[in-house]
Amino acid sequence: MKEVDPNFESVARAHAGDLFRFAFWLTRDRQQAEDVVQEALLRGWRSYRGLREPGAAKAWLFSIVRNEFYRTISANARHAGHVDVADLEIADERPPAFGLEIRDALKTLPQTYAEPLALQVLGGFSCAEIAEMLETTEGAVMTRLTRARQTLKRLVSAPGARWSGGGLP
C-alpha cells in the first residue's frame, strides 16, 4: 500500500462529490463520471506538490476533471469515430424524489450551457473564474449562463408554470 498525501486526501475528499457531479454533467453517465474523476485525481495527486496556491486547489481539480473528460472524449473519438459532446445522453437510472422536472430539462441542455452552469452552481465559481477555466471571455460565460437558465425555465414551463416569471411590469 502507498500513502496518500494527507493534504491531497483532504482536498480530494472535500470536493469528491462535486467533482463527480461535475463529471456526470460532462459525461452524462455515472460510470464514466467515476472513471473520469479517478483518472483526474490520479493526475492531480502526481502534480499536487507543484501547486503553488493551496487555496486554488478546488478550481485546479475542476480543471483537471474537465481536461480529463475532453482527453477521454478525444481518445474515444479516435477509436470509435466522432463523439459529439452535445449529443451525450444521461444514463442516470435513479430518478430523484425532487428536482425531477429540472433534471430532465438539464439532460437536454447543450454542453456549452451545461458546463458553465455546473461550474457555477456546483463549484460556486464566479463568471470570471469560469471564463478562465473555459478559456473564454467573462461576457461569453454570462451569455451562456443566461441562455442556460432561460432554456431551463422554458423547458420546465407548463401552462401556469412556476418559473415562467410572467411579463415585465
Place this chain on the structure above:
Amino acid sequence: MTCLDFRRLLLTGEPESALMRAHRQQCPACEAHAVEHALFERELGLGLSVPVPLGFEERLLDRLTVQGAPAQALPNPGRRRMLVVAATTVVTAGLGGMMWYRRDDPLAMDCIQFVMKEEAKSIMMGAMPRAEAVKALAEVVPLQRIEQIGQILHIGPCPFNGITAYHVVMSVMQEKITLLVMPGLMVSARKRAGHDGLHARVVPLRNGSVGMVGSNAGLLDNLAGVLRSQST
C-alpha cells in the same frame, strides 16, 4: 437600473449587486420575481446534485494508494495483521459513531419534506405584512435577529406538524435558506437530517424552535450557532 436589466442580471446567477438590491427594494414586481427565481435556483441546485455512488470516495482513495505515488516498504506480516485489526476496530467504531451522530431526526426530516413539497405552495399563499411578522415571531426569535443573518425574501404563516409555523425564505451568503419558526414546539436539543441534497437543523429556542433547511450543511450549523447564541 430597469426591470429588464434586473431580470437579465438575475439570469447570470452572479451575486446580487447593490444596484440590483436597490432596484428590487423599490420594485414590488421584481421583488416577487426575485423570490420566484430564488426557488428556481434551489431546484436547479438540487437538479444538478445527482447522487454520488455509494463508496465513491473510498474507491477513489483506494485507487490512489494502488496506482499513485512511489512504493514504500510494506510492514512485516505480523505487524500488518495487527494494523488491520486496529484499523478495522477504529473504522467500525468511527462508522458507528458517525451513524449515531448523523441519524435523521423525524422533525428535521419533516422540515426537508416541507421544502420539497410545500414550499412553493406556501409562497403562492402570499406573504404577511412586516408588522404582523414582527409580532408573530417575537416569542421565538425577533425578526430583526433573522434579518441580521441574511436577506429575507418571503415570510408567511403555514400549517406545519399540527401547528401554525412561520415560513421564512432567505438568502444568506448567496445560499437560499428556508426557516420554519415554530412557536410552542419545544425540542430538547439540536436536531438534524439530510435527504436528497438538502440538510435540516432544528434549533431549540426560548418559546419554540426554528427549523432551517438548505443545501449547505456547514452554513446551517453556523446559523444554528448564531441563532442559539443570540437567544441566550
